[in-house]
Amino acid sequence: MHAKLTTGAMLLAMSTLLLPAAAAPDWQMVAKTFGKSGTETPDGVYRIGLPRTDLKVSLDGVALKPGFALGGWIAFEPMGNQAMVMGDIVLTQDEVNPVMKKLEESGIEITALHNHLLRAEPMTLYMHVFGQGDPVTLATALHAGLALSKTPMENAAKPQASAQQIELDTAAVDQAIGHKGKANGGVYQFSIPRAETITDSGMQVPASMGSAIAINFQRTGAGKAAITGDFVLIASEVNPDEQPRLFFMHFWANDDAVKLGRGLKAALDKMDLKNS
Incomplete structure (x- = not known):
């Protein structure tokens, strides 16, 4: 025996089917609110680069390029009309406390604070951030925090082809590592995603949200290069x-x-x- 739908139930079912899908976040409004535009990655993440081009940092006599070890970023992953935001913000020591206080007051979680390179002068620190909610609200909070630092917020001009050339045997480096890198601002970079699906709070974390292994090469002369980066490890891979x-x-x-x-x-x- 088949149950009959009442008129009310039929109308409810039809209205449910006709409900519009949740609108995707307005990235142009996010960029306007944040104060700097980004790009949408192939995996649907809106990523904004925050290189500290204002800083002159050296390590063991090597002047570090912004893309080598001073490349902060913020990335938004859509969750319907909401978003999850993650990022690494590069800060000087005197910027850490005011930026951290402002972000926490605005609902942004600080998930880590550490330096990437010992002996670098002046010392810079990476502040890892996390948040969930309305993307424009998140962008407002992040803008307010970064305003208490000297992080450059102007949109960078597209680099010329000559600036992308790397005076290294990149083909040999690719072969040695087993992955292909790309030139970016005088730095040869690798982004190597893990095989597993990475999740946080039930949401998948794409490689462009910081779940990929990052390796950077910067030429130091005579075929030599400085390297830095992040190995993304699961617990069993740590010693x-x-x-x-x-x-x-x-x-x-x-x-x-x-x-x-x-x-x-x-x-x-x-x-x-x-x-x-």
Whole structure:
């Protein structure tokens, strides 16, 4: 026996079928709000480059190009008419605290803060950020935070072909690594995605959202090059010397001793410790 749909049920079903799909984020409005435009990648991510072209950083006598180790970025992945945003922001030491405070006040999560290169002068740090919600609201928050740094926000001119030439045997480098790189601002770059599907909060994280291995070559003369980058590793690929795996969280503070003690106790209460 087949159940009959009532007129109301039929109208509800028809109206559901006729509902328009959620509109994709307006990337032009995101760019206008953020203060700098980006590009949409083949995997549907809107990515904005934030190279610190204003900084003169050197390491062991090598002047670092912005695309080599000073290349910040912000990337938006659509979630219907909402978005997930991730990124790395390159900051000087004096910029870290005000930018971090402003971003956290605006609902942007700081997921990591660290330096990529020891002995670099002046020291620069990478601040990793994360957020979910309305893309224009996210762009507003990120703009407010970056405004407290000297990060250049003007749109860069398209680099000339001569600026893209790399005085390295790039074919030999490609063969040695087993992947093909590309020239970008005097730096030879590799972006190597992992085989697994990477997810965060149930959302797939494409390679352009920072889940790919990044390797950069910068020529230093006489066939030599400096290299830097990020290896994206799963737990089993990190040197598994200790069991169970341990992670060290370093901390520092200067405040009332008892107040600090209470804060440390709150953290210790979250851990599996031996009874004293």
